[in-house]
Amino acid sequence: MKDSFFRSMTWLHTWVGLLMCWLLFLIFFAGTISFFRHEISLWNQPAVHSIDNKPTDQKALISAGLDYLHEKAPEANRWWIGLPSPRQPEVHVSHRHSQPDGQRDKWIDERLDPNTLTQVDGIVDTRGGNFFYRLHFDLHYMDRKLARWLVCLASLFMLIALISGIVIHKRIFKDLFQFRPQKGVRAWLDAHNLSSVLALPFHLMITYTGLVTLIFMLFPGPANTLYEEGVKGFRSDFYPERQGIEKSEQTLNSPAFENAFAHFYHNWPEQKIKRVIVDYPTDLSATIKIYGDNGTLIRDEYPYWQYSGSTGELIKTARLDPSGGEVLYGGMIAVHSGRLAHPGLRWLYFICGIAGCVMIATGCIMWAKRIRERLKPNQSPSFGLKLVEALNLGTIMGLPLATAGFFYANRLLPAEVTGRADKEILAFFLIWLAATVTAGLWRSRRAWQRFAHLNAAVWLLLPICNALTTDGNLITYIMDGKWILASFDLTFLATAAVFYMQGNKLGAQPNTVKQGSVQNRRLGREQKA
Incomplete structure (x- = not known):
C-alpha cells in the first residue's frame, strides 16, 4: 500500500x-x-445481396425448407432452418451428417431465396461476423x-x-x-x-454483464449445491432443448409436420418463429423443435416448443413464462450482446x-x-x-x-x-x-x-x-x-x-x-x- x-x-x-x-x-x-x-x-456473402428483403409467409418458407431438406438430405441426423430477418434476407438451411470412427459430425450449409424458394448459387465458405x-x-x-x-x-x-x-x-x-x-x-x-x-455507464454495464455470461464458470457453487450433476445438471434443466435424444433405429417414412405446426399456430397464432430444428427426421424418435423470435425483448434465449416427429404431439415447452431469475439472467446476457x-x-x-x-x-x-x-x-x-x-x-x-x-x-x-x-x-x-x-x-x-x-x-x-x-x-x-x-x-x-x-x-x-x-x-x- x-x-x-x-x-x-x-x-x-x-x-x-x-x-x-x-x-x-x-x-x-x-x-x-x-x-x-x-x-x-x-x-x-455477395450471392445473397440481390435478394429483396420483403415480408414473407413463414408457414410457406418452413414448408419449403422441410421439403428441400427431405429431398436433399434425408439421411441427415439433423435439419436446421433459419428464417429471414432484416439482417439476414435468405432462408438458411443446414443439415448435419454423422461421421465414421467417432469424428465430429459434418454440417453442410445452404441458402434459399425466400421469393423463389430456390437455392442461391455462389455461396462461399466464410465465418462472417461470427469470427469476431x-x-x-x-x-x-x-x-x-x-x-x-x-x-x-x-x-x-x-x-x-x-x-x-x-x-x-x-x-x-x-x-x-x-x-x-x-x-x-x-x-x-x-x-x-x-x-x-x-461512455462510463456502457463500460460498467458491458464489463459486468460480460462476467455474468460466464458466471457459472466463475462461481459454480450454487449449481453444485442445487444439482447432483452440478453445472451440467443446471444446464440440462435450463436448456432442455440442448439435451440429446437416443435414436430408435426404426424408420419414419412420413414425419408429422402438419400436425405439429397446426397445433403450434392454433395455440400461439401471434408468435413469430426464429428457427426450426428437426432431430433424426427419418427415425421414429424424431423431434421437431420450434424456437420463437424475441424481437426487441430484453431476453437472451428464445421460447421453445418440442413436438414428437412421429405423432405431432407437444412434448415440452421452455421459457414461455420465464421466472424472475430467468428474466434477470437472460436479460443481462441480452443487454451484453445487444441482441435486443x-x-x-x-x-x-x-x-x-x-x-x-x-x-x-x-x-x-x-x-x-x-x-x-x-x-x-x-x-x-x-x-x-x-x-x-x-x-x-x-x-x-x-x-x-x-x-x-x-x-x-x-x-x-x-x-x-x-x-x-x-x-x-x-x-x-x-x-x-x-x-x-x-x-x-x-x-x-x-x-x-x-x-x-x-x-x-x-x-x-x-x-x-x-x-x-x-x-x-x-x-x-x-x-x-x-x-x-x-x-x-x-x-x-x-x-x-x-x-x-x-x-x-x-x-x-x-x-x-x-x-x-x-x-x-x-x-x-x-x-x-
Whole structure:
C-alpha cells in the first residue's frame, strides 16, 4: 500500500489497467465489431445481396425448407432452418451428417431465396461476423476453457480499473468537457478521461454483464449445491432443448409436420418463429423443435416448443413464462450482446465500444510516454518499456489493419479454395503478426504515422475492391435502398479518413521531449494534490 488511499487507488488503477490492456483491447475491439456480426455475415456473402428483403409467409418458407431438406438430405441426423430477418434476407438451411470412427459430425450449409424458394448459387465458405463474436471470448487458436478463464480474468481487471478510476477522478464532470490537444501527456490523459467518462455507464454495464455470461464458470457453487450433476445438471434443466435424444433405429417414412405446426399456430397464432430444428427426421424418435423470435425483448434465449416427429404431439415447452431469475439472467446476457437492439441502438453500442477501445489505447500509450519522458538524455529504455511500446503499436494499429485484411481476403480468395473460411481468419492473424513484428523492430513516432497512413490506404481501397469483385457499389446500394451494404462502404471511408487525419497529426507534431517532461512533472504534482 502507498502512503494514502488516493495514491493506492492510483497505483491499483495503473497496474490492473496495464497488465491486461492488450488483451482487453482485443476483447473490446472484437466485441464492438460483433455488434454487427449478422451484417458482416451478410456482407461476406455477395450471392445473397440481390435478394429483396420483403415480408414473407413463414408457414410457406418452413414448408419449403422441410421439403428441400427431405429431398436433399434425408439421411441427415439433423435439419436446421433459419428464417429471414432484416439482417439476414435468405432462408438458411443446414443439415448435419454423422461421421465414421467417432469424428465430429459434418454440417453442410445452404441458402434459399425466400421469393423463389430456390437455392442461391455462389455461396462461399466464410465465418462472417461470427469470427469476431467468437474471437472476443474464445480468442481462437486456443483451448476454449483456458481462453474463457483469461477473458474472465481480464474482465475482472477491467472492472477494478473502472471502479478505481472513478475513485481517483476528483474532477470527473469537469474532465467531461476538457480536452487540450498539443499538450503532450496531458492531451493523452484528457483523451483517456473523455473516452472513459462519456461512455462510463456502457463500460460498467458491458464489463459486468460480460462476467455474468460466464458466471457459472466463475462461481459454480450454487449449481453444485442445487444439482447432483452440478453445472451440467443446471444446464440440462435450463436448456432442455440442448439435451440429446437416443435414436430408435426404426424408420419414419412420413414425419408429422402438419400436425405439429397446426397445433403450434392454433395455440400461439401471434408468435413469430426464429428457427426450426428437426432431430433424426427419418427415425421414429424424431423431434421437431420450434424456437420463437424475441424481437426487441430484453431476453437472451428464445421460447421453445418440442413436438414428437412421429405423432405431432407437444412434448415440452421452455421459457414461455420465464421466472424472475430467468428474466434477470437472460436479460443481462441480452443487454451484453445487444441482441435486443434496433439499428439505432446498435450504432450507439458500436460508438460506445469504440470509446472503450480509445480509453484502453490512450491508457497504454500514456503509460509508455510517461516512462520514456522520465528517462535521462543518456539513459537507454528498459526492455519492459520497449515491450510495452511494441505491443501498443502492434495491437492498436495492427488490429484494424488485420480486420481490413479479413475483408480483403473474403473478396479476393477464390470461392473453390479448400478451407476458405479458415484462410480468411489466417489472413487476419498473419497480418496482425506481421504488424506486431514490425512494431517490435520499429517503434518510433514515424512508425505510428506510417501505420496510420497504411490503415487509411487499405480502408479507403476496400469499397473499390468490393465494387470490382461484386455486382454492387456504394451508388447502387443507395439507389436500391440497400442501406446495410451502403453503410459498410461509408464506414470504410470514415475509418480511412480518421486514420488519414491521425497520420497527418502525428507527422505535424514535433517530438518535444523536454516540454513533455515539464508537463509530465506538472501532471504528477496535480495528481498528488
